[in-house]
Amino acid sequence: MSIKFEKVNHIYGLNTPFEFQALKDVDLEIIPGKITAIVGHTGSGKSTLIQHLNALLQPHSGAITIDEFVITKEKPKVSLKPLRKKVGMVFQFPEYQLFEETIEKDICFGPKNFGVSDEDALLIARKTIKDVGLDESYLSRSPFDLSGGQKRRVAIAGILASQPEILVLDEPTAGLDPQGAIEMMQLFARLNRQGVTIILVTHNMDHVLEYCDQVVVMNEGQVERHCAVRDLFNDHSYLHTLNIEMPIISKFINDINNCGYHLDGAIKTSDELIKALKEQLNG
Numbered sequence: 001m002s003i004k005f006e007k008v009n010h011i012y013g014l015n016t017p018f019e020f021q022a023l024k025d026v027d028l029e030i031i032p033g034k035i036t037a038i039v040g041h042t043g044s045g046k047s048t049l050i051q052h053l054n055a056l057l058q059p060h061s062g063a064i065t066i067d068e069f070v071i072t073k074e075k076p077k078v079s080l081k082p083l084r085k086k087v088g089m090v091f092q093f094p095e096y097q098l099f100e101e102t103i104e105k106d107i108c109f110g111p112k113n114f115g116v117s118d119e120d121a122l123l124i125a126r127k128t129i130k131d132v133g134l135d136e137s138y139l140s141r142s143p144f145d146l147s148g149g150q151k152r153r154v155a156i157a158g159i160l161a162s163q164p165e166i167l168v169l170d171e172p173t174a175g176l177d178p179q180g181a182i183e184m185m186q187l188f189a190r191l192n193r194q195g196v197t198i199i200l201v202t203h204n205m206d207h208v209l210e211y212c213d214q215v216v217v218m219n220e221g222q223v224e225r226h227c228a229v230r231d232l233f234n235d236h237s238y239l240h241t242l243n244i245e246m247p248i249i250s251k252f253i254n255d256i257n258n259c260g261y262h263l264d265g266a267i268k269t270s271d272e273l274i275k276a277l278k279e280q281l282n283g
């Protein structure tokens with residue numbers, strides 16, 4: 001599988017007084033099978049970038065290649081259905097897009113749109129509702145009776161029902177309580193273990209450290225850095241220039257290393273941290 005941006009430029013409001021270049025010569029190759037975080041300040045181009053992955057936005061120049069699909073300025077929109085099956089896109093606050101009277105109908109909408117029979121769509125709905133951590137009894141309920149976090153799960157199930165190989169999510173944990181956010185990240189980790197490539201925009205550096213493999217830092221419409229998560233959190237001088245909130249564990253490791261310890265800046269969990277501390281204290 002290949003997921004590649006080559007010299008991608010995107011301009012909003014071309015030839016109007018509001019013209020704004022949101023992506024500038026973006027070259028980027030996302031590693032299939034991994035969880036990649038897209039981070040960066042508000043307005044840096046994260047949402048614009050990811051919407052090119054299923055051609056919701058088209059570049060003004062350059063190309064995006066997703067396996068056999070090549071998205072350019074010229075590509076006609078009619079051939080995009082198989083691309084949208086392959087690349088599932090979850091917008092910010094996807095729960096606002098629930099509209100059917102039952103959750104079952106909402107989840108079945110996508111598969112039916114891609115030509116799946118009613119019976120098979122129902123089988124898929126029964127599976128995906130469980131994949132997002134809810135049981136089958138939810139299928140006959142109205143999506144509007146759920147909590148915010150549950151609604152979001154149902155909305156994500158609706159995208160998963162089309163069995164995408166690549167799942168793209170724009171700030172999927174925004175507005176969730178901390179526990180709900182952790183469960184959401186665990187859901188993506190589980191899907192990733194089942195083989196789904198995950199690309200997600202987030203501001204939560206704790207989540208990046210604990211759940212993601214790769215990170216892309218966007219700045220003013222450009223990819224400023226693309227590296228393994230552990231390399232980002234080991235590079236303290238770069239992190240300072242970024243002016244982003246460090247993960248709590250990374251902050252702690254930085255402070256303790258300033259006292260003469262040598263802990264690995266890529267430690268992800270408190271268990272790993274305790275183990276490493278014990279080794280140094282006993283060693």
Ligand SMILES: Nc1ncnc2c1ncn2[C@@H]1O[C@H](COP(=O)(O)OP(=O)(O)O)[C@@H](O)[C@H]1O
Binds near residue numbers: 043
């Ligand atoms: N529909 C639009 N029309 C004009 N400008 C836009 C539009 N959408 C986004 N922009 C501008 O493009 C830039 C990048 O936006 P966006 O990709 O949403 O950034 P991010 O997701 O990183 O916050 C911002 O300056 C934003 O104001």
Ligand SMILES: [Mg+2]
Binds near residue numbers: 046047170
């Ligand atoms: Mg955004």
